[in-house]
Amino acid sequence: MLRTRTPSLFRPGKVIDQSVLTENRTRLDDINRRNVLRGAVSLGALTMLTGCDVSEIDPVQKALRAVSAWNDRVQETIFRPYHLAPTYNVSQVAKPPRYNAYYPRDQVKPVDGATWNLELAGRIADKRPWTAQQIYQLPEQEIIIKHICVEGWDYVGQWSGPNLRGFFERVGADLTAKYVYFICADDYTESIDMPTALHPQTILATKYAGDIIGDPFGYPLRLRTSTKLGYKNAKWVKAIEVTNDFRETYWSERGFNWFAGI
Amino acid sequence: MSTLTVTPTSRKQHRLHPLPLRIMHWINAVAIFIMIGSGWKIYNDDAIFPFHFPDSIVIGKWAQYGLQWHFFGMWIFILNGLAYLAYGIATGRFRRKLLPISVRDLLATVGDALRLRLGHDDLTHYNAVQKILYLGIMAIGILIVISGLALWKPVQFSGLAALFGSFQTIRLVHFLCMSAIVAFLVVHITLALLVPRSLLAMLTGGPVVDGDRPAEAAPDVKLTH
Numbered sequence: 001m002l003r004t005r006t007p008s009l010f011r012p013g014k015v016i017d018q019s020v021l022t023e024n025r026t027r028l029d030d031i032n033r034r035n036v037l038r039g040a041v042s043l044g045a046l047t048m049l050t051g052c053d054v055s056e057i058d059p060v061q062k063a064l065r066a067v068s069a070w071n072d073r074v075q076e077t078i079f080r081p082y083h084l085a086p087t088y089n090v091s092q093v094a095k096p097p098r099y100n101a102y103y104p105r106d107q108v109k110p111v112d113g114a115t116w117n118l119e120l121a122g123r124i125a126d127k128r129p130w131t132a133q134q135i136y137q138l139p140e141q142e143i144i145i146k147h148i149c150v151e152g153w154d155y156v157g158q159w160s161g162p163n164l165r166g167f168f169e170r171v172g173a174d175l176t177a178k179y180v181y182f183i184c185a186d187d188y189t190e191s192i193d194m195p196t197a198l199h200p201q202t203i204l205a206t207k208y209a210g211d212i213i214g215d216p217f218g219y220p221l222r223l224r225t226s227t228k229l230g231y232k233n234a235k236w237v238k239a240i241e242v243t244n245d246f247r248e249t250y251w252s253e254r255g256f257n258w259f260a261g262i
Numbered sequence: 263m264s265t266l267t268v269t270p271t272s273r274k275q276h277r278l279h280p281l282p283l284r285i286m287h288w289i290n291a292v293a294i295f296i297m298i299g300s301g302w303k304i305y306n307d308d309a310i311f312p313f314h315f316p317d318s319i320v321i322g323k324w325a326q327y328g329l330q331w332h333f334f335g336m337w338i339f340i341l342n343g344l345a346y347l348a349y350g351i352a353t354g355r356f357r358r359k360l361l362p363i364s365v366r367d368l369l370a371t372v373g374d375a376l377r378l379r380l381g382h383d384d385l386t387h388y389n390a391v392q393k394i395l396y397l398g399i400m401a402i403g404i405l406i407v408i409s410g411l412a413l414w415k416p417v418q419f420s421g422l423a424a425l426f427g428s429f430q431t432i433r434l435v436h437f438l439c440m441s442a443i444v445a446f447l448v449v450h451i452t453l454a455l456l457v458p459r460s461l462l463a464m465l466t467g468g469p470v471v472d473g474d475r476p477a478e479a480a481p482d483v484k485l486t487h
Binding site for chain 2: 061063067071079080085086146148151154226251255256
């Protein structure tokens with residue numbers, strides 16, 4: 001049963017992040033109080049470093065992110081690669097699924113399935129792109145699993161599409177690589193560890209409850225894995241990259257836990 | 263390290279609250295503060311009941327900060343809690359101070375409380391209600407960790423999660439444990455402030471005791487309110 005909608009971080013109410021001001025309150029006070037010129041110069045210099053957000057250097061935030069990275073390692077250790085998540089009955093499936101993204105539903109830009117291609121990159125032998133029709137020809141796997149959002153809500157969904165491990169074997173992906181990246185049509189990025197990608201309940205979903213997935217839920221292709229929080233399940237996927245290089249993703253660079261296992 | 267003093271008979275005497283216990287108590291206080299404040303922030307993202315916790319009393323300006331604090335605080339709470347349980351069992355403190363609980367004691371305590379004649383001149387002896395509350399809050403502490411583990415990893419620990427029923431039931435149990443801890447803290451802190459000697463004892467160690475008996479006999483008077 002779905003609960004009443006509450007204010008959601010995936011549908012942000014406030015647009016401008018003011019947190020940098022409060023986070024750096026002591027630093028700003030310090031600058032005002034003691035050494036205006038030197039302080040101003042060094043803070044200015046820091047902000048000019050490419051890729052260095054001022055909020056990133058907040059010592060508290062830095063420490064908390066270090067703990068979060070440690071928690072990633074802990075989760076990798078306790079992850080059981082062949083342990084299956086509970087599955088549910090067709091009668092329990094929520095129709096339609098619950099919408100979630102980092103913007104409101106009315107801002108979803110539908111992907112044109114006729115011109116869409118799934119691109120492959122990185123440590124994959126056969127990088128030829130796939131059309132939607134080609135993907136529909138692949139053997140399908142159906143999983144009826146819970147979608148658990150980091151916010152706390154959950155619903156049972158019925159997803160089907162090619163198994164990711166099977167797909168990777170077909171295109172000759174390096175299964176010993178560390179990470180799988182998903183680049184999405186809405187500029188969202190997400191990545192998962194290889195053991196999760198190879199989990200028996202990880203699929204490239206093209207259908208929900210037997211029908212082609214609707215536009216708000218990731219048409220034509222999205223990731224569905226039973227062992228991660230909702231936000232790891234990238235929607236509107238347009239490219240998959242297999243790599244050994246770790247890069248931050250949309251939510252991890254905003255401070256959410258990267259591994260996000262359940 | 264506990265404070266030791268030597269009596270003429272060379273028998274070891276201890277403070278009511280030995281130093282390791284005081285350290286663990288205050289670490290726990292900080293951990294509980296972090297866990298409750300950040301837990302309220304996480305709750306606010308998908309409220310179970312028709313209310314939200316005001317932004318001014320939660321920890322973490324944004325959802326992700328609340329989550330970061332919670333998954334940092336959990337290590338302090340769990341590791342310190344395990345150390346506390348191991349200490350309480352190994353030193354016999356739990357057995358000495360919290361057991362046995364007799365029905366007669368309980369009735370007497372409740373009776374005294376109703377007549378507003380509850381004695382608290384002797385800090386070294388817990389009445390039956392205190393014993394039940396301290397043991398109860400430890401049980402709640404264990405349950406909130408177990409339900410938290412099931413919430414964090416409902417798939418990896420699917421067997422544990424299944425014991426609770428649905429995912430939303432686990433959230434509810436976790437929330438109710440928090441509510442019980444908050445209720446305990448209201449009573450605990452109120453009483454500590456009403457009897458400042460007890461608060462002081464948790465800072466300085468309190469009266470010197472020999473085993474479970476106070477070394478100096480407490481004045482034989484009942485305080486009335």
